[in-house]
Amino acid sequence: MSTHALLAVGGYSTSGTGRGRGIELLHLYDDGQDLAVERRAAVDLPDPSFVLWSEDGTLLHAVLETDPTRLVTLRVDEDGMRPEVVADLPLDGAGGCHLALGHDGRSLVVAQYGSGSVATVRLDEDDLPSAQIDLDEHRDLVDGIADLSPHPHQVVALPGTGALAVPDLGLDRVLLYRQSIRGEIDLAGEIPLTRGSGPRHLAADHESEQIHIACELSGMVATAVRTAEAPSRAVPAVMPPAPRRWTVRSMTPASGRAADAALSHIELVADESALLVAARGPDTLCLLSLDAMRPECVTEVEVGAHPRHFTQWGDLVLVAAQEGDRIDVLRRSGEHLTPAGEPVPAPSAACLALRPIR
Template sequence: MTENALLAVAGYSTSGTGRGRGIELLALRSDGQDLAVERRAAVDLPDPSFVLWSEDGALLHAVLETEPTRVVTLRVDEDGARAEVVADLALDGAGGCHLAHGSDGRSLVIAQYGSGSVATVGLDEEGLPTAQIDLDDHHELIDGIAETAPHPHQVVALPGTEALAVPDLGLDRVMLYRQGAGGMIDIAGEISLSRGNGPRHLVADHESEQIHIACELSGMVATAVRAHETSPRSVPAVMPQAPRRWAVRSMMPASGSESAAALSHIELVADESALLVANRGPDTLSLLSLDAMRPQRVAEVEVGAHPRHFTQWGRPGAGRRAGGRPDRRAAPSRGGARAGRGADPRPVGRVPRGAPRGLRTASREQSPGAPVSGPAPDLLPPVATRRIDSPAPNRSAGGLRRALAPSRKDPSR
């Protein structure tokens, strides 16, 4: 089965602080065995650190990690041969590193690592950013803790809820927002972690019963479980429900390496039976089973230098990494793991059925902890050094849109 993708590759650029081309579109084709990549359009922008497809896939939004932060939108042809800037908006704040669609469907929410704030941008009927409509300053949440600087790192819409989750690496908290009329966001709760964990990215299951948090500074995966609260019988049914609450139930090291691990990105596999976590330092991708009461590391594979992001690509359950699901567009990410052939999986236990096939094969053929020689069959060769992507919606049948972003070497970002 042939699968096609259009990748939007974003990264620190020659017009900014890096060596990349800004945003570049790449056409990708895979028949399950071979992978072909063809360059399409490129747009020179300073330091686009994260990109996001619109719901219909016609527009590509990018956040520029500049001062001030800028949100730039491109209109992209079906085949990626042409891309033009159709909107460019400066925000209050600096160092924007991530953006996501608002829960209202008419806005973008941007995490600004540099200025420690979260900005909301309104979209017009065409889906183009028009104006900043809200700004939430995390400096107001420090609560008198000395030598604390807020660093919002990601924005995630929690499935099955109206909440937007923003992990703040500096505050050791995940702030939970609710978006109201006009796109304004208000704090509705938080998930607290002990000092020094540094929550960077998170992923929730399809009902947000569990939220798994990659802690960059401690190298741990924190799992927060939702508390089921029932309203008193005396409260009328028309009264608004109390905000959902989550509490951390377990902490698990993501890597078994002796090297200190600075975690970056985290995702669930398609059937939600396991987690994938990228570890900078050891430069590995870990597989954590969710069969037990808390995550258990069952495999770890080397993926190349400084893995800052990854995503999944291919048929659900087929175990392909570094891409998105079929008939979906992939939204970009900031930095990334390089998934290359020849990596050596290091299985440490039973690997779940939904795991990437390269990891599953290694686990079957080797005893726990034994070294594995030869290629990991379903890990794609690197498209570009330290690049990876994340999923987004589809526009055309049989097509896939995706975006990548190379990383800086600064482990704190």
Template sequence: MSTTATIAVGGYSRSGSGRAPGLELLHLILGDGSDAGERAGAPTVRRGPTIELEDPSFVLWSPDGSLLYAVLETDPTRVVAVRVAEDGSTAELVADLPLEGAGGCHLAPGRTEGTLLVADYVSGTVETVRLDAEGLPVELIDVDHHRDLGDGRQPHPHQVSALPGTESLAVPDLGLDRVFLYRQDTAGQMGLAGEIPLHRGSGPRHLAADHESEQLHISCELSGMVATAVRRPSEPEPDAPAALRGSVHRWSVRSVIPGSETEGDNALSHLELTADESMLLVANRGPDTLSALSLTMMRPQITAEIEVGAHPRHFTQLGDLVLVAAQEGDRIDVLRRDGDELSVAAEPIPAPSASCLAVRP
């Protein structure tokens, strides 16, 4: 017996030495080990349709899996939507919305229903897009500029992420060495509500919060470190703005550790918690490895590290499998996590200039 999972792969088509068509769907056939000689969970691959797009840097499925959103790292940034057949056999571009910012590198669902949030690395902006009744991006409704927050430094927001158990959205800014906290009102407008400062030169890129956002793990691209911040209740100042009253918390960085045990430069990219939140997975560019960090101690500790293809830019999890997009390796590494150990689960999947991955719901 087997099951099939559909994976969306974004790949750079023009930037640098981009070699990908843009978007591609892969169908991973997962064995359950019931057939003679079959290894449980070992996937085989069937390639699906492709969509020609310019430099998709992040992809996101709609909740029902009927639409695939992508942000294009262009000038101006564009957000597109692709309608995917239920069986994954066809994919059609159905919306293409240009924004005001440049160098879009991440998108996420907004707190307000019917919105998408976009981080623009080049222009230093966070943009809010309205979706219509069919879930298609139709209008830019808000632009927040980080350039006014940098004291002359160049901002580079790199991700937008809702923090579970809070009303906040977190935006790590690689150029300003801060994680900015936002709130979104019912009309979809974003308002700055706080920040988490990091050491100068850290370069926060991506973050991962536990299910109540009591701990926030941050990959610092420029320093090669993983910073962990903890959240504690705090009383607002009497003259605090209305947006900061109510559920207010104070954040402090509790630990900073290397993302890799390999010597040399390391530009961290993506990190994710495992489903049970006992482990943190971290992608290391330079060593070109994936690390597993145990979170059962007072501070994260590396328990495993495994080599992957060159320049692992992003990864995603599928059960006990970890799929790693190795941008310069032109491949997707297929790993297995067993407790706090990592191993190779299958041969790498060819994927030119792979930048991002998303499992269809």
């Protein structure tokens, strides 16, 4: 692991609805025992609640949880001292809360919690957002059911597939999209969950054979397994392989604490032997072993109030505690998590993104 890294912190800002600085860039140094942090620069933007680095680490894309949603891109110099806004694109919709690079590598796909929609944006030859090219309204999927209100919360390009997965907290399902050669996305399937689950974020293994879904409303982790659909006897053997689908195999409580757990972010560890899940309510980070047939919570560590997001850096886990105004620093050794130094002050921190190694 590199001992140096540049961390982008997005969150709710004083120019928006929170206490933070917008986007802040922090230089990290880890000697294996203590984490040293140096504040490099800040960019005042209203509520950049999710940020994403370009693959080469020169650009930082941010989705602003505003009305309308804005997609802002910063160009970040080598040392992170002089970030510059180079694109600012308003989108159709409101309350953008997550974005991901499309499967085509030439688009960004944005989940808009507030308006219940997913926007697709084309990138130009400089990898800057140039135009919105598609808008998918999840309200069109409600079919007149009055008590359903769509809230897409995340976009994930599922590895080993051509699918984009969008957990919708209000519709209690993960919607699956395919992306055309022009960049637009079309609905191709879904993973339904029990009513009241509230799927928020998900993590897929390296082939998307298993998808683990953090359910905010139920406090459960749903594990969906990928299976081949049975081919029709009328289909000749020379036809392409049967399509795939995912079926929920298990629902597991993430937290062992008495408090109701509103799950937020979920990730696999590098060797895919365990899951990390943040639980608001008990305000903990949970480690779930995947050694058995279903995930099992084996370690749970207290962190700051309202852990909304986290990221992994080698054996360190950095946790954005939104209402605790801090970033907790944990060290993982196998199935054990321990505090690794004092929390880093970070008002209203909502998202953490490590710059790719250049």
